[in-house]
Amino acid sequence: QPVPQAGLENADITAAGDACKGFLNYQEAGFVAPQLVQTMPSAQAGAVIVATPANHSVPSSAPKPANDKPSSKASEDGGAASGPSKTTSATLLLQCPDTKGVVAALSQLLYGFGCNIVSSDQFTDTDTNMFFQRIEFDFSDLIIGPGNTSVLERAIAELARRFEMKWTVSYQSKRKRLALLVSKLDHCLYDLLIRHKSGELFCDIPIIISNHPDLKHIADMFGVPFRHLPLAGRDKKEQEAEIEAVLAEHDIDTIILARYMQIFTPEFCNRHWAHTINIHHSFLPAFEGAKPYHRAHERGVKIIGATAHYATSELDAGPIIDQHTARITHRDSVHDMIRKGRDLERLVLARAVRWHLDDRILVFNNKTVVFED
Secondary structure: OOOOOOOOOHHHHHHHHHHHHHHHHHHHHOOOOOOOEEEEOOOOOOEEEEEEEEEEOOOOOOOOOOOOOOOOOOOOOOOOOOOOOOOOOOEEEEEOOOOOOHHHHHHHHHOOOOOEEEEEEEEEEEEEEEEEEEEEOOOOOOOOOOOHHHHHHHHHHHHHHOOOOOEEEEEOOOOOEEEEEOOOOOOHHHHHHHHHHHOOOOOEEEEEEOOOOOOOHHHHOOOEEEEEEOOOOOHHHHHHHHHHHHHHHHHOOEEEEOOOOOOHHHHHHHHHHHOOOOOOOOOOOOOOOOOOHHHHHHHHHOOOEEEEEEEOOOOOOOOOEEEEEEEEOOOOOOHHHHHHHHHHHHHHHHHHHHHOOOOOOEOOOOOOOOOOO
């Protein structure tokens, strides 16, 4: 269960969660009765929050929204703060078997708690009978105070059990923290750091990790700490343990392989695949290995591309997030193909990273549902 937040004791949260059950029973019927009244204990001694669908009230002493990393503050890596400044915005991602009433139940639950749905997108896969949805909502008028989102999460969890639903909720006040892993190629690293500096990527980038020292000058240019963890002549699991220690040290929740030219062990992939994004050219498996553009040029290919995907233990076969292609003609040299390929890699990786940061991706059966912006 989510850790209780400021303003409510454990007993208060339990009572508030129990008080939600009557409301959830109305949801199952597909409507909310106008006379429905909820009472939930507040942080004030002896005070009770009374709410109806038409009238939500919160004690004036309700706690302020928690915000450990406010977006108005510069990033820890020296980059400019980016993204919206709202601290009471959240995104709910969910997937469950398709059935009647899911959308109504979620909408009514959020409404009953005083939340305002800002945007909603959904998709039903008729082949698997699975339902997917992304809801962005504002909780500034949460009836128990915007600092007590754990109670809302408890109600969502109760609803999720009824619909066999997998779900996550993320808060805009807590930015994701990225580690960029690189080797010697610099085009994706430059692109991500520039996009972050200009405010396109809403995240913190506190560390760059590499198995070579070659790109340290780029990290220095952007004021991001650089950690060189060499692999040559060493056991791969030992180096991966060092990587994980750095990830833990910097509280990293997303790994970006910005042309990191090493293959992780299956054990590392199994622990991190759901938050590790890789980018590569789209010649695989036809031209795998060294100098793929040279061999593609010799073959006379007419299309080149790039693929961004989650990095599972099956090499370059994880759930695909984004792909893009470019036309090639007989006039294109190997140099032209490499240039066009790197342009594609920059674009595709940046889109995949942005969609991940914005919580727009759901994974199911090694495929993704991407609610594009």
